[in-house]
Amino acid sequence: MQTGGEVTLVEIVRRRAASEGERVAYVFLVDGERDEQTLTYAELEARARRVAVALAARGAEGSAALLLFDPGLDFIVALFGCFFAGVMAVPLYPPDPRDMTSGIARLRRIATDARASIVLTTEVMRSWVERGTRLAPDPIRMNWCAIDGLPIGSEAAWNDPLLDRNRVAFLQYTSGSTGTPRGVMVTHGNLLAHGEAAQMALSLTPEAVAVSWLPLYHDMGLVGTVLIPMQLGFVSVQIPPAAFLERPLRWLQALSRYRGTLSPAPNFAYDLVLRRTTPEERRGVDLSAWAAAMNGAEPVRADSCEQFVAALAACGFRREALVPCYGLAEATLMVAGGPAGSVPATLAVDGAALEWNRVVETTAGSAGARVLVGCGRVAAGLEVAIVDPEACTGCSGDEVGEIWVAGPQVASGYWGRADDSAATFGARLVDDDRGPFLRTGDLGFVRDGVLFVTGRRKDLIVIRGRNYYPQDLEHTSAQAHVALRPGGSAAFSIDGGGAERLVIVQEIDADAGAMVEEARAAIRRAIAREHALHAHAVVLIAPRALPRTSSGKVRRRACRAAFQSGRLPVVAARRAEAPRGNAEALPATSRGDGARPNAAEIEAWLVRTVTALRGASHGRVRPGDAWVALGVDSAEAAEVAAGLAAWLGRPVPLRLLMEHPTIAELAWALHEVAA
Structure with missing residues (x-):
């Protein structure tokens, strides 16, 4: 444990090296399984x-x-x-x-x-x-x-x-x-x-053991x-991210083998474990030591939590081990979470009232109900205020407001950006001049001491645990084709099929004519190329039709509401079917005839697989398409590699998809290796 005298991590490392130098601080599993490298304090x-x-x-x-x-x-x-x-x-x-x-x-x-x-x-x-x-x-x-x-x-x-x-x-x-x-x-x-x-x-x-x-x-x-394991003096076991994405069972196996007690992950990872592992594969996995399964970095879903607990109970996983949490880099990491060992709080609220920033409790399953998962209690040493973001005054207990944070773990600002730092880290309450506070931009409320997060931070788009700034996506969209209007874009996410999906709304010139479909396709390619993202929907609208403020700023939330209600003046729209992202969406995972496939057969399998993941029609995915142009992210690439390995009956490392940028090149490379 930390003695209390150190003021930097350098001092902590030096003390540990002197007093327990031969003790292992970090373990790295090169293959995600048994190939172990270690690093002692000394x-x-x-x-x-x-x-x-x-x-x-x-x-x-x-x-x-x-x-x-x-x-x-x-x-x-x-x-x-x-x-x-x-x-x-x-x-x-x-x-x-x-x-x-x-x-x-x-x-x-x-x-x-x-x-x-x-x-x-x-x-x-x-x-x-x-x-x-x-x-x-x-x-x-x-x-x-x-x-x-x-x-x-x-x-x-x-x-x-x-x-x-x-x-x-x-x-x-x-x-x-x-x-x-x-x-x-x-x-x-x-x-x-x-x-x-x-x-x-x-x-x-x-005695804790981190596995990540x-x-x-x-x-x-x-x-x-x-850094927390170093400060508090417990071992940390690291797995390559690609090894987990290729085979999520490795995460559970490492937790079982090392008796892991602490392991955080975004919500999508818990869903991925359920989709990509079977009860038979999980047999023999012991998760009884897992005391803090932290769920954060993206919205925590009640159904994901329930399904994970139910499926993993046979492995010794306990409901009270789930620790939904909330944090952000500007507060070092965790703002709220725990206490460990308590069952996560949930609250059913009226969805319509929530849209008006009011908290009205209701019964789960009733019409319009939305079940929220509490992100635990505010971390020791921090003060959280729920604030009207416009008036900068405190909210009542039944109001949703912006989450403001103060305390010693709040960062000192943004490097080289004094104005941004003052605006974000220097907020004060009008009521009593308390501050300075960090303005998170996230919306939420506190009920019975538990923080509930209800809205997205600063319109930030979070997909598979990764953050995307809407202004970056909007810039990419507007630059994708000559017929598109600069400054006429809105990027936001919607909840589709249990996951966040990207939507791009873009103004197009009135005289675009035959270029409309070409422009729409160009946006999709540009978003995939620049951000490795698949656009669930690309909507082209008439000039000056984007909802804006009186000062000309795009109102993304109003645009999302108009999209969902069908009120946008659409020139052209193309919405992909929701990518199903599970075994049912993929082609058969076994050839059945035992024959070794040639390059053309592998190529055809890959086209069918990516088409299934994308939910698009067959002609839309071509052998010459690059993975990045298709918007195949690392998690989807791992899913393709796993399915291909099962179909071929031999391992297909994820790195092969990285080294061969198109479907055709990968198919030929796999054929050459087999030959």
């Missing part, structure tokens, strides 16, 4: 010092360093290496090999915004990204440092940077930061305050399963 300290010495030699102290790694222990070493050097870490996900141009462009935007002086990575990643940047229209020039090539023993030259709790530990760029990236400044003091609050909410002890497949560049994975 090894972590030595390797982190080595990285810090390399950063100091390159003059990086006081600046920022990008962290660009495949999943693994090297990322953790680099992160702590930045801490030991007094350098701000900037975790990033590597560019998607299916679309290097967009990935490199995002890397460049964040490097520029963070004023990063160096990229920490591995030799393999560096050579791969450098090859990709040379092919980009505007090659990126960066100072690279491959940490796997640093000389052993160089850590002896480390000098303590003498940090205090106010030093920024890392910049958290949200996963949707594409157009105008904003890095949240998270300090060592924020992290330690957050860890203490999490310890109380989740009853964490040094979450990406470490995301705040839930980074803070929840890397």
